Amino acid sequence: MPSADRRTTFWVALLAWVGCTADSYELAARFGDDVALRAGTYEVELGSPEMLGFLVRRAATVGGPVHRARSVGSLLATRAAEVRTSMVAHCQVTGQLAARLGFDPAVRECLTQTFARWDGRGEPAGLAGEDIALPVRVVHVADLAEVHHRIGGVDGAVAELLRRRGASLDPDVVDALIDHAEPLLDGLPDESSWAELIAADPAPRPLRNAELDRALEAIADFVDLKSPWFTGRSREIADLAAAAATKLGLPEADVQTVRRAGLLQGLGRTGVPNTIWDKPGPLTELERERMQLHAYYTSRVLRRMPALVDVAEVASMVQERLDGSGYHRGISGSAIPMTARVLAAADCYHALTRPRPHRPARSAAQAALDLRAEAAAGRLAPDAVEAVLVSAGHRAHRASVSPAGLTPREIEVLSLVAQAATSRQVAQQLGISPKTVGNHIERIYQKIGVSTRAGAALFAMEHGLVVRSPAP
Known part of the structure; x- marks a missing residue:
């Protein structure tokens, strides 16, 4: 791929799914747990009958009987038109984010194709084949491969890519990945690495202040x-x-x-x-x-x-x-x-x-x-x-x-502790038990945010709380 397309692919891969927050509220109201819903979509083809069946099953678990019946009926009657609306919202807000972050039009245009399918059954409707930007086609394959590699290893990823080859996925991109599946997929770390991600950025642009x-x-x-x-x-x-x-x-x-x-x-x-x-x-x-x-x-x-x-x-x-x-x-x-x-x-x-x-x-x-x-x-x-x-x-x-909300008694205790008085000495001077002194000290330390006598003494001096006992 040309260097410009590689840069676009890098950023589309990172930004494509941040739009998920845009439709979480509506999806959860219709299909329940939105996190589980999105995880489940990796098991079915976007825009396929099996996808519709998956959505119907999810809708049939949410709300009372009347609500469930209406939800299922609406999905079947419209062939999940509301889900397409959700995809549009997702792409719109992702594009807005890219614009706010200063990305070029190529990245923003690709993000509008996040839910496109090779066979044209995705969103935007009818967008198909090589009319879908190449970076998007690459991201689609990489996205699916990464998920199924975590689930079933290299063999699992390859099997899923072959199942969708020519339907939702570009056959040439699938073949390119499968030809190099072992070195590409076996090298994936268990968790994402920030250092590796930054190293892969084709054109780093640090943000400051x-x-x-x-x-x-x-x-x-x-x-x-x-x-x-x-x-x-x-x-x-x-x-x-x-x-x-x-x-x-x-x-x-x-x-x-x-x-x-x-x-x-x-x-x-x-x-x-x-x-x-x-x-x-x-x-x-x-x-x-x-x-x-x-x-x-x-x-x-x-x-x-x-x-x-x-x-x-x-x-x-x-x-x-x-x-x-x-x-x-x-x-x-x-x-x-x-x-x-x-x-x-x-x-x-x-x-x-x-x-x-x-x-x-x-x-x-x-x-x-x-x-x-x-x-x-x-x-x-x-x-x-x-x-x-x-x-x-x-x-x-x-x-x-009083600073830090200290009570008068706590200020007395703090003042004595700051002057290195022991709990027994504080108790004798104030006429309370050593255990009570200990409780006071614990609360004082919590309130003023210290854990040592030196820290307490510094706080007391800073706020003018050191009161000297009169000479005998």
């Missing part, structure tokens, strides 16, 4: 297409968290990390089916476990990119809580940096003030009360909560002006 931010904003928008309940969520969280980080006086580099983490904190949601995100009732225990995987998926995706390691760390902590009750790692206290504390508070506030399928939105006033209650319970950082609320337009809370 504002250009990178625009790309991350585009990703955030496409992630939020996963469900109408999330529309605009990532940008709004990012802006709120960045504003709060600025109010807290965090360094500019940390503010930038917080905003980027806010844009990407929802990335892992694409790996969780819409039957969970859009469920109008409470989740089962199994559904809740699947839902909580989204933070893990975010971490797995972003950690592959060296330039975003710091962002990955913060983005994947969005559901962690100071008392260890969060997910996905269940970390607590000083293990959660201030950047992640701010993002968690912003995420929580935004979620409370937006409707969800199982509840209406809370008022801003009620959300502020709820957020402060989370801080009082030791789950969210009080200073991060106050910064988020002020950034969201609320008045600063005047009931407690």
